[in-house]
Amino acid sequence: MDTQSLTTLINSITLPDSNRTLGSEQAVRNVIIDNDGIHLELVFPYPVAHLIHELQQRIDHAITAKFGDKPIFVKVQLDIGTHKVQPGVQTIAGVKNIIAVASGKGGVGKSTTSANLAVALSRMGARVGVLDADIYGPSQPTMFGVAGQEPRQHQGKMIPIMATGEIQVMSVGFLVDTDQAVIWRGPMVSQALQQLLFQSQWDDLDYLIIDLPPGTGDIQLTLAQKIPVTGAVVVTTPQDVALIDARKAVNMFQKVNIPIFGVLENMSVHICSHCGHAESVFGHNGGKELAHNLGVPLLGQLPLTLSVREAMDNGQAYALAEQNPQIAALYQQAAWQLVQALADQGKDYSQRFPKIVVE
Numbered sequence: 001m002d003t004q005s006l007t008t009l010i011n012s013i014t015l016p017d018s019n020r021t022l023g024s025e026q027a028v029r030n031v032i033i034d035n036d037g038i039h040l041e042l043v044f045p046y047p048v049a050h051l052i053h054e055l056q057q058r059i060d061h062a063i064t065a066k067f068g069d070k071p072i073f074v075k076v077q078l079d080i081g082t083h084k085v086q087p088g089v090q091t092i093a094g095v096k097n098i099i100a101v102a103s104g105k106g107g108v109g110k111s112t113t114s115a116n117l118a119v120a121l122s123r124m125g126a127r128v129g130v131l132d133a134d135i136y137g138p139s140q141p142t143m144f145g146v147a148g149q150e151p152r153q154h155q156g157k158m159i160p161i162m163a164t165g166e167i168q169v170m171s172v173g174f175l176v177d178t179d180q181a182v183i184w185r186g187p188m189v190s191q192a193l194q195q196l197l198f199q200s201q202w203d204d205l206d207y208l209i210i211d212l213p214p215g216t217g218d219i220q221l222t223l224a225q226k227i228p229v230t231g232a233v234v235v236t237t238p239q240d241v242a243l244i245d246a247r248k249a250v251n252m253f254q255k256v257n258i259p260i261f262g263v264l265e266n267m268s269v270h271i272c273s274h275c276g277h278a279e280s281v282f283g284h285n286g287g288k289e290l291a292h293n294l295g296v297p298l299l300g301q302l303p304l305t306l307s308v309r310e311a312m313d314n315g316q317a318y319a320l321a322e323q324n325p326q327i328a329a330l331y332q333q334a335a336w337q338l339v340q341a342l343a344d345q346g347k348d349y350s351q352r353f354p355k356i357v358v359e
Helices: 003-011 049-067 110-123 186-198 218-226 240-255 286-294 306-313 317-323 325-343
Strands: 028-034 037-044 072-078 095-102 128-132 152-154 157-159 161-163 167-171 205-211 231-236 260-265 298-301
Touching: 003 028, 003 049, 049 072, 095 110, 095 240, 095 325, 110 128, 110 167, 110 205, 110 231, 110 306, 110 317, 110 325, 186 218, 218 240, 231 240, 231 286, 231 325, 240 260, 240 286, 260 286, 260 325, 286 298, 298 325, 306 317, 317 325
Parallel strands: 037 072, 095 205, 095 231, 128 167, 128 205, 231 260, 260 298
Antiparallel strands: 028 037, 152 157, 161 167
């Protein structure tokens, strides 16, 4: 056994739930054959904590089958970079990548999706934040169990509230009385969004999930023109009415050159909590067909289940994995596809170069 043949073998190993190999991802940084065994150093551009056990098994099996039984030590590190966004927008300190979660209409489970994608990314090993941009109906504080708290101030900036799982949460719901209607015109709403983003002291986030309000109005326009968005996820239900509005959201992002990372079909089936019968209440495969027509991944088809609604209402978004591991696994699979698509975006190297001013 020599280092070159061993490296070639390791590069051919595929990642779980993916067509990618360690070689295609250029993950193998160091291979050492020592007296006490084989030492591997792997570096990934996305979180992989959920893959470590199975990946270790694949590595052990491949090496043992070809070179015999030897102790194998695998060290995994993350190097999540900042990826390209729209030209001419101001970057946000402490945030590498912004993912907008959008829908054309309300009531499709966009906020629930935002919260659960954030939880999945956090459990996968990423540093994650959630910005509740639904100014008129903020729900993330409730879902994460931090409603009623007030952000601290530090050097003129607000410190996001830390929810279970070390998820940084910021919402207008922390700043206004949630029992009172927010009666703001478009410019005030847009200004509020920018203040929440740029005047919050985000702490080294790999991903910031922005839970957008439904539609294609002022907030979405502000997002496209002034906020560095890496890409978007579109949430829909299978029914025709929701799909029509989802296409409008997709069209808006395409016009402003924000890539679509995928479509997530929510409420794809209703599962009876008593007998387990599944029924397509809102139609069948609408989100799947939308993703196919757009040429983007279908991130998942999430059922309509009581446990998800209860977890969100009770502020237990992070606990859903223990309460309903099957549903949590679907969100994790969606998050895994999402970060792979994001990693394929070109990287942003603009911060490495000095700004040159010609007078």
